[in-house]
Amino acid sequence: MTAPLVRTDELAHTYGSGLTAVVAVHGVSCVIGAETRAVVTGRAGAGKTTLLHLLAGMKKPTAGTIDWPAFEPSPPGPDLIGLVLQDGGLLRDLDVRLNVALPLVLAGRTGTAVRDAVDGALELVGLTGFAKKAPRDLTGEQIRLAILARALAPAPKLILADDPAGWLDRPAAERLLGRLVRAADGLAAGLLVATAEQAPAELFGERWAMVDGKLVRDR
Numbered sequence: 727m728t729a730p731l732v733r734t735d736e737l738a739h740t741y742g743s744g745l746t747a748v749v750a751v752h753g754v755s756c757v758i759g760a761e762t763r764a765v766v767t768g769r770a771g772a773g774k775t776t777l778l779h780l781l782a783g784m785k786k787p788t789a790g791t792i793d794w795p796a797f798e799p800s801p802p803g804p805d806l807i808g809l810v811l812q813d814g815g816l817l818r819d820l821d822v823r824l825n826v827a828l829p830l831v832l833a834g835r836t837g838t839a840v841r842d843a844v845d846g847a848l849e850l851v852g853l854t855g856f857a858k859k860a861p862r863d864l865t866g867e868q869i870r871l872a873i874l875a876r877a878l879a880p881a882p883k884l885i886l887a888d889d890p891a892g893w894l895d896r897p898a899a900e901r902l903l904g905r906l907v908r909a910a911d912g913l914a915a916g917l918l919v920a921t922a923e924q925a926p927a928e929l930f931g932e933r934w935a936m937v938d939g940k941l942v943r944d945r
């Protein structure tokens with residue numbers, strides 16, 4: 727494996743304390759590199775979202791360690807880690823272009839740098855020609871693709887996608903996951919996808935499962 731993008735050792739996160747404590751993630755040791763194409767499945771509440779938030783540096787471990795050896799600053803910012811949040815919808819008053827551009831603009835990018843990044847991301851997900859559309863004029867699949875484009879626009883080096891195909895039917899979900907893997911290939915970015923559903927095995931080199939906060943490797 728090339729230099730790890732993120733590395734954990736006995737990582738754990740517990741919400742709350744005492745009698746009401748919930749151990750969401752525990753004992754997770756894993757390494758994600760640029761060539762990683764991994765999917766983590768698990769039932770609702772298994773700890774997938776908490777794990778992704780830990781890997782993105784959004785949550786702090788309550789035990790164990792995590793580091794991002796390839797990145798400076800560490801934990802890395804949103805331009806280095808593309809996070810597709812489970813409930814991260816589009817802003818309904820902005821068209822697709824502005825939705826995808828927003829994180830770039832907030833990060834201080836301007837002008838043609840933003841335009842080129844948005845065009846590139848829309849092309850990656852197959853939404854070229856939809857830039858001027860309002861979210862209400864998109865299908866459910868196109869909305870999911872636009873959310874993906876927003877995460878891909880900064881050309882992140884690590885992509886963490888939390889149920890990116892949620893609520894899509896199986897063929898649409900498979901199309902979206904295929905695009906996501908090809909986008910990771912195009913960006914030479916590591917990829918971890920969390921999903922409650924079974925994902926097409928051929929897309930992912932590594933299949934993991936979350937069971938009661940513990941990471942189990944299928945292969």
Ligand SMILES: Nc1ncnc2c1ncn2[C@@H]1O[C@H](COP(=O)(O)OP(=O)(O)OP(=O)(O)O)[C@@H](O)[C@H]1O
Nearest residue numbers: 741748750768769770771772773774775776777922
């Ligand atoms: N903010 C919180 N406070 C307390 N408990 C939480 C909090 N967030 C999550 N949990 C609990 O932590 C456990 C793991 O939740 P998590 O959301 O990580 O699982 P998940 O596999 O992503 O589930 P889902 O697919 O439903 O999002 C669950 O028992 C959940 O109820």
